Amino acid sequence: MLEIRSARKVFYKGQADEKVALDGLNLSLATGEFGVVIGSNGAGKSSMLNAISGALVLDSGQIVINGDDVTATPVHKRAMRLARVFQDPMRGTAASMTVAENMLLAELRSNKRTLRRGLNSRRLATYRERLSLLGLGLENRLDTRVELLSGGQRQSLSLIMAVGGEPELLLLDEHTAALDPRTADIVMQATIRAVEALKLTTLMVTHNMQHAVDFGHKVIMLDAGRVRLEIDGKEKAQTTVPDLIGHFSVKTDRMFLAS
Amino acid sequence: MDILQNTFASFVSLVPVTLAQSLILAFVVLGIMIPFRMLSFPDLTSEGAFPLGGCVCGVLMAAGMSPLAAIAIALVAGFLAGCCTAFIHLRFRIHTLLAGILMMTMLYSINLRIMGRSNLSVFGAPTVFDWAPGLQPGFPASKIVVAGLIALIVFFLLYHFFRTEKGTAVRAVGANPDMAEAQGINVWLATIGGVGLAGAFSAAGGALMVQSQGFADVNMGLGILINGLAALMIGEAIVGKQSVARQLAAPFVGAIVYYQLVSFCLAAGMPPPDLKLATGLFVLAMLALPSLKRSRGPAPARETVRE
Numbered sequence: 155m156l157e158i159r160s161a162r163k164v165f166y167k168g169q170a171d172e173k174v175a176l177d178g179l180n181l182s183l184a185t186g187e188f189g190v191v192i193g194s195n196g197a198g199k200s201s202m203l204n205a206i207s208g209a210l211v212l213d214s215g216q217i218v219i220n221g222d223d224v225t226a227t228p229v230h231k232r233a234m235r236l237a238r239v240f241q242d243p244m245r246g247t248a249a250s251m252t253v254a255e256n257m258l259l260a261e262l263r264s265n266k267r268t269l270r271r272g273l274n275s276r277r278l279a280t281y282r283e284r285l286s287l288l289g290l291g292l293e294n295r296l297d298t299r300v301e302l303l304s305g306g307q308r309q310s311l312s313l314i315m316a317v318g319g320e321p322e323l324l325l326l327d328e329h330t331a332a333l334d335p336r337t338a339d340i341v342m343q344a345t346i347r348a349v350e351a352l353k354l355t356t357l358m359v360t361h362n363m364q365h366a367v368d369f370g371h372k373v374i375m376l377d378a379g380r381v382r383l384e385i386d387g388k389e390k391a392q393t394t395v396p397d398l399i400g401h402f403s404v405k406t407d408r409m410f411l412a413s
Numbered sequence: 414m415d416i417l418q419n420t421f422a423s424f425v426s427l428v429p430v431t432l433a434q435s436l437i438l439a440f441v442v443l444g445i446m447i448p449f450r451m452l453s454f455p456d457l458t459s460e461g462a463f464p465l466g467g468c469v470c471g472v473l474m475a476a477g478m479s480p481l482a483a484i485a486i487a488l489v490a491g492f493l494a495g496c497c498t499a500f501i502h503l504r505f506r507i508h509t510l511l512a513g514i515l516m517m518t519m520l521y522s523i524n525l526r527i528m529g530r531s532n533l534s535v536f537g538a539p540t541v542f543d544w545a546p547g548l549q550p551g552f553p554a555s556k557i558v559v560a561g562l563i564a565l566i567v568f569f570l571l572y573h574f575f576r577t578e579k580g581t582a583v584r585a586v587g588a589n590p591d592m593a594e595a596q597g598i599n600v601w602l603a604t605i606g607g608v609g610l611a612g613a614f615s616a617a618g619g620a621l622m623v624q625s626q627g628f629a630d631v632n633m634g635l636g637i638l639i640n641g642l643a644a645l646m647i648g649e650a651i652v653g654k655q656s657v658a659r660q661l662a663a664p665f666v667g668a669i670v671y672y673q674l675v676s677f678c679l680a681a682g683m684p685p686p687d688l689k690l691a692t693g694l695f696v697l698a699m700l701a702l703p704s705l706k707r708s709r710g711p712a713p714a715r716e717t718v719r720e
Contacts, residue, residue: 207595229594229595230594230597230598230599230600231597233594233595233596233597233598234597237595238595244589245589245591245592246592246595247589247592248584248585248588248589248592248593249588249589250588251581251584251585251588255581255584255585258578258581259581259582259585259592259593259596259598260596262578262581262582262596262597263596263597264597267577267578267579267582267598268577268578268579269574269577269578269579270577270578271573271576271577271578272576272577272578272580272581273576273581
């Protein structure tokens with residue numbers, strides 16, 4: 155379960171270019187619920203995800219994960235509870251390390267790291283099995299350095315790494331936006347399979363209105379740092395792309411192109 | 414032909430001495446490699462940590478402490494120096510290179526304070542090189558054996574460490590700090606510990622050097638960083654850096670080859686004062702090579718610091 159209580163964050167406070175990123179944002183997501191976040195650029199989507207992951211320190215307000223207030227917890231400690239896939243495939247993986255080493259790092263996210271050998275044969279076998287689910291042949295490239303993989307392969311790897319430890323919360327930050335349509339589709343399908351199989355509490359930011367309509371239990375629309383609209387249940391099932399676009403105050407070509 | 418023969422003969426006669434020296438200085442190269450390659454933290458602390466280790470070791474030996482204990486304390490001093498550099502960078506967001514320059518400048522005064530004067534003779538005091546079994550102390554052979562043994566032990570310890578769960582996490586901090594943090598790794602702890610470890614190796618090199626040459630000098634670190642970088646680049650050119658083992662072997666191989674090269678140049682009649690210029694030009698050439706190969710047309714107006 156995730157709860158954001160009256161989160162507020164102002165950038166460049168007191169200066170001419172003061173920007174209110176989060177303006178008393180309230181949001182809650184039940185355990186196992188899949189929320190899709192939409193909103194135009196500058197609506198506060200990234201700030202919200204950064205506040206949840208700990209990369210952004212709030213001016214006021216609280217972040218609560220499964221009943222525990224984590225507002226003051228640093229990023230690396232919050233990582234025990236949540237996993238994140240970034241838009242940029244470069245950010246979620248360690249490029250100069252191998253596929254297996256990246257998988258190891260992800261596995262150790264919620265465990266204590268010891269002075270025992272990291273990559274043992276038992277682990278390698280597990281990784282091979284988990285990567286084979288993607289059907290991209292990554293299971294045969296465990297010793298390949300990640301920088302040699304394509305963007306789609308890297309993003310798929312990031313996804314497998316993120317869902318691996320069954321995190322309490324999964325954050326997807328436009329994670330298919332930087333991929334070509336076919337690869338984006340593969341990654342998106344893999345995401346949905348994993349989220350449904352593991353019943354992960356998930357928050358996905360997207361600019362793709364079709365995805366917002368097709369996937370998830372709930373659509374949350376942000377505007378100027380607060381929740382402007384929440385559609386869930388039956389209403390969500392009947393929503394169409396034009397409906398969603400109609401709610402945007404500023405319409406961009408990108409939305410129409412994506413729909 | 415006569416000149417060639419003379420050059421060659423004097424080079425060969427110097428091989429053992431140079432080998433002993435290079436095995437000791439390999440620790441400094443290791444102390445340069447770890448921040449640069451494993452942590453992506455270009456660090457200059459070794460220029461100050463090397464004489465720091467030497468000064469601490471010299472003073473303690475002069476006070477009659479056992480050579481091993483003197484090295485151990487020098488190691489701790491170097492570790493703290495490295496930690497300070499990393500802390501300055503992390504806490505105050507000062508560029509790593511500037512943090513290193515600050516640290517090595519401050520260390521110069523500290524080194525003078527520790528010794529109380531600019532140099533100190535410890536000639537005749539017991540050293541770790543006396544313990545080489547079956548060899549006459551004070552000769553290059555005993556130094557080669559002892560320094561080589563320590564180098565082997567350090568290599569295997571590091572090789573195993575960087576493949577453990579903790580060691581993999583440390584490498585991740587160097588590969589992608591944002592990702593490392595998102596995977597629950599304490600970036601501060603890993604960086605401070607890693608740069609500290611590097612400082613400890615540089616200081617250990619200084620301590621061994623003092624025991625080998627029989628005196629400590631505050632100026633003994635002058636130019637050691639560029640020498641170390643040159644050695645590292647040679648090492649990486651020879652053994653590569655694709656795997657942990659290769660990356661760790663590079664400082665040792667590089668140090669051995671580099672100092673033999675230097676010895677050869679000197680034997681061939683190169684005036685010693687020109688050595689730093691030659692080394693600097695060599696490092697510059699190695700750094701410039703990729704951009705010369707790659708770019709046609711003007712370089713971008715500003716580029717981020719390479720290496």
